[in-house]
Amino acid sequence: MAPRYRRVAVIGAGPSGLAAVHALAGEKTFDAIRVFDRRDHVGGLWHYDPEPDTFPATTGVPPPRTLKPPATFPDFAPAAGPDPRARSALYYNLDSNVGATTMAFTHTPFPEVNSPLSIQRFGRGNPTRPYTAIAEWIEDLFKPFLPFVSLNTTVEKVAKQGKEWILTLRKTGQVYRGKEHDYWWTETFDAVVIASGHYHVPFIPDIPGLIEASKALPERFGHSKSYRKPDKYINKRILIVGGNISATDFINDLHDIVKGKLEVAIRSRNEKLESAYSLPNVNIHTSSIRSISATNGLLLTVTFEDSTSISGLDYILFATGYRLEYPYLHPNPTTPENRVAGFYQHVFNIDDPSLTLVGQVKAALSFRIYEYQAVAIARYYAGRGAGLPSVDEQRKWEVERLKEKGPTSAFHEIAPDLEPYFNWFVDVAGKPAIGTDGYELPRWRDEFADKGLAVLGLKEKYWKDLANRKSQIAAKL
Template sequence: MGPRYQNIAVIGGGPSGISATKALVEERIFQTVRLFERRDRVGGIWHYDPVPDVFPTATKAGSNPKDIPSKLPHFAPPALEDLTSRTAIYDTLDSNVGAKAMSFSHTPFPLVNSAQSTRYLGHSNPTRPFRVVAKYLEELFKDYLHLASFNTTVVKAEKKSEKWVLTLRQSGHLVNGELKDYWWEEQFDAVVVASGHYSVPQTPEILGLENAATKYPAHFEHSKEFRNPDDYVDKKVVVVGGNVSSADLVADLHAIVKAPLELSQRGHNEALDSAWNLPNVKLRPTVSEIKTSARGINVYYSDGSVTEGVDKVLFATGYKLSYPFITPDPVTPNNRVAGFYQHIWKIGDPSLALVGQVRAAISFRVYEYQAVAVARYFAGRNKASLPSPREQDQWEVDRLQYKGNSPIFHEIKPDFKEYFDFLTELAGPPAAESDGYSLPPWEDKWAEHAFEILQLKDKYWKSLHKKKEGFVSAKL
């Protein structure tokens, strides 16, 4: 019996795209597996770009379906760089999911820590420097490099007459002494979209923000742009946000900015309370308006208070989901993906699958399980099949009632075991003629390993409280 689909495209070369490519190849049944990556190597968000993305109010460059030449294949002048392809990595970044749980089940991370994490979290702590993670991913993909097309942007993916037609643009071609982009199309039976969801920064709608950011662009940053705490020394800073990235920024900046560090939150993660209450941090309600003055930026809050003369407003407010190349675009105004069963298969057409479109799900490990389940479904080797489209629709309705119509719809926490068990059962055992392997059953200790870093950070943040309290007592 042959596979459900013969020719498969994978879009994106980050951890989820690497997982998908590996799982598909290991089935040893597909005629074609191709990976398209807009950067010059694999790794996704684990690249380091010294010059960051620009603040979200600025116009993003890059190509879109309206730019497609009328006749393909075609050489065209280079498109402007898509700035969203730059990453949020900064030079001292360490992973924030415990290494034992974050790694793929088949390959553990090397036992390497940074000097900074060792100083703050102790020896042999569960973080890994981003360069270690990037190298880990590159090593895993080296056997599949021949399948990859780098510097290649998927501008459009559209189903036509039972085939997925991908419109592609590859940069870096020298034609008659001039650099050109090469445009072409390829057709596939199925597509795995693994392009991630940490590219397009999101900021709240605030009265006056766009005008102020246009007038004083250097005063505004998203956490994606953060590169070096040196840029904040003795500056008056407002941080906006209430989750992990905000906590890390507050921890990095609270002792070096012009006190106090103003922290504006609509809501917050209670597990990070030790960060919100660090010394020199002043909690504020939501920002209601931003005004410009002769002194620069004034930030107004919903309780009527104001911070004047602000040097930096730093938004740690997450990312927008972005799949602009999929036709039609599945992203809703509420920033969730609609119409995908279990966050993976397109309802009514499972030849389109997403890998990596989940939150709070233990990072690389869940991408691996999703990828194996997709590969074995595409191969027609599953122990269990997908339910009917009607049942899949009902799953989405039930999910909306459970999690709500927001990005939280894609949050797996706290149902780790149920989700991993579902993927393991659907994948089933490996076929004898494949190079696959059995997915290890879920273990509760994986969740414990995943949150080890947060526990160590909490301990460190609390030590800063005690140090401050001890200093005040000594002065008294």
Template sequence: MRVKARRVAVIGAGPAGAIATDALVKEQAFDTVRVFERKSVAGGTWVYSPELSPSIPSLCALLEQKADQPVTIPTDFPCDTNKTESINSYQIRYSDTGIHENLHSNLPPQTMSFTQEPIPNIISERALAQYGPNAPFRHREVIREWVEEIFNHAGHQDLVEFNTTVEHAEKRGDEWVLTLRKLIPEKKRNHWWQEVFDAVVVATGHFSLPYVPDIPGLVEYDQRFPGTVRHSKHFRSTNEFKGMKVVLVGGSVSAFDALHEIRTVSKRPVIASLREPLPAFGWGAFTHPHVVIKPPIARFHADSGQIDFSDGTSIDHADVVLFATGYDFSFPFLDKSKVEIRNRRIRGLYHHVFSISDPTLSFIGMVAGGLTFRVFEWQAVAVARVLAGRATLPPQEDMERWEAERIAKRGDGVGFFSIAQDLEDSFEELGMLAGEPAAGTTGRVLPKYEQSWIEAFQEIVTLRNRWWAQERLKSEACSNPLVEGKL
């Protein structure tokens, strides 16, 4: 299947949008490359916004998958409309980021960097104190500025339309019509217009819409004790947990990062509720004198405040129940006929990138366990080559077969878009699809997959477990271990 585009829109100016833009421009095959970013700066999910008060506007909407819905758009363009809560609320639109003041990257720079754009060797005082002069973790602002510099270095910042939300992307014939809205703050008005493209690259990330499991009694509990139920997206600082009795739900990176921030100020012990931890890291993060490990929550009792766990034990109440349970995909600007989200994954994508039914629609960064951000580069170059007509996708039936075989192997849920178990194959297959740059162009060259990237990841697993062990020993030396059950 061959595609040929001259005008390409990129949605999002985070890490995925930055590398997608660079790959498209360097392909030297497009008349127009336009980037639309709803924030005022580049950086995507790495933009820190402490001034925005965090909250979940409707837990029911999240659980019923009715949050972050399309908005009503005008019928005539261009036009201006009044600023309204339903259209402009960052809470209703989930446009704020899940960044807290002490957030650092959780992967080593060599696995996060793009081939031609290394992440600066800038170590924060906090990382230096915890891990020494060779600390592999980078402060959130280092990452954000690195993303911004990818745009600025080659002048790509001029391609970005900031403060602009893509409210609708519709395929009409062979063209994509994008309905765009820019907030004019000084006028408290929304300016709307439309632009036409041959292809759309979605690089919006998947860290906007919180995922919260539907546990019996949760909605009623939230209504009875407002502000108790929270998501790690809305964790800003430890100040909000001082002296609080906290139940933290989840076993992945966001869970153990939040846990070791919160335990220093909260009421002890913090209750960690999880089925099992992220396999790569094991139980080290949760094994601490000030942490009690519990299995998943079975039920919330709004009448009494009691919380039951699946092992039959209970606690009488909690001041905060913090769900560090990940995110759902959300693309309110796309018709459901173009993208179907079911079982927490996007359906109908080839190699997690190309829409099987219409390859002029592609997605960058919609994978998990894939050596973020490096895999984004392989995806972006493959997209650029395909859209330039320099790489050919398999026939539609072959792409559908790929999806079916992956479902059979990995299931039809979250495991489908995790590439942790087949990293080398994923990189190499995307590299083979992209091929070499066309002669005489500045197209990006993709190197071979390197085992050293995984070795670097294993080193940070060791480093983190060593620090958790040190913290455990330090706490044990200061006080007698808490006995499980004294909650």
């Protein structure tokens, strides 16, 4: 059987791009598979960038970079310089939050290695993995597919013309007439897999006075994407805004090194993280922030809706998540409410399934779900598997999900419905074709969630033990 699409582009060479190219190559039926990534190595955001992003200049969707392409393609243009949004969100001591046996792809486990810090906190043989091990795992799995990969290549535009997708591409670091230039060109494909991730653009809440204060004191504001080490926060007054995983990592790092209490503003509490909020020297504010202002003394003041306030702050750290961004897609499917519209099961474009997404989900056990999505896409593109329901059924699914989840990024949250979601991809992918390198996806097992979420249980125990130890020490003083 001939494939539905013969030439496939993959945008992104991180874990979701790896899942896509591995699955596509395994079908042994496509004429061309190309992978594009704007960084100089595979691995996506799993590589540490010592120099972080600067704080965003706006609380809304950031404007696109203003670039001047050549008049015709292919051709050179003056170098545009690095895109700061390509920098990773890793901090120096990050370990995985999903248990290793569930996080890794079903065909290749992670190496059994722990960071020294995780051993101190959770014991030997714990299910976390240091980001360095994960980055090397991605690099190793990418080796057979490197001939397909174009690095230092930014996808500037993806648009459909007739039955083909036209990708406008820009490769950096090219020397032309003795100077560094960017090289621009186009390539055409029958199908496109978007695997560029959604941890690039920080989401900053729209708080009165925030942008003015951040412009007056830009070095005093940060986001979880720009956090690297706790060193500069020693003996400083700090407010953390947010209450999920990143916020608790900050609380763990900072609660006993700051000046005075570590202030934390949380609009809603995650019960699985409660012990982090209860660590010693942490002061929780549940009222929403009314305003932020900067004073002449180079300090910050935050006022809450309950009319309480905090003055004399040195830093404000936002752990408030990310905006979804696919600026190169024409038309752009992201909505003002921070949702990607028009993709069935968060993967297949309803109007045109030759456009797909891998990894555009939350609370779904990454990287494992990327693998399941990618295998289903590869089988569908190859003309194999069970196919998709009618367009009307797909549209009905989106309408019903909007009613249930709402129009924000919560639309893309999978938990607690992990079993039906994973098994849907198993059914669509079906069994591999004879003579290919494909494989059958395992059906959902409850142990996936049990092992995947085990890290949260270990963190909870560590935070409780830490609080008890510090309480005992304080009692002896």
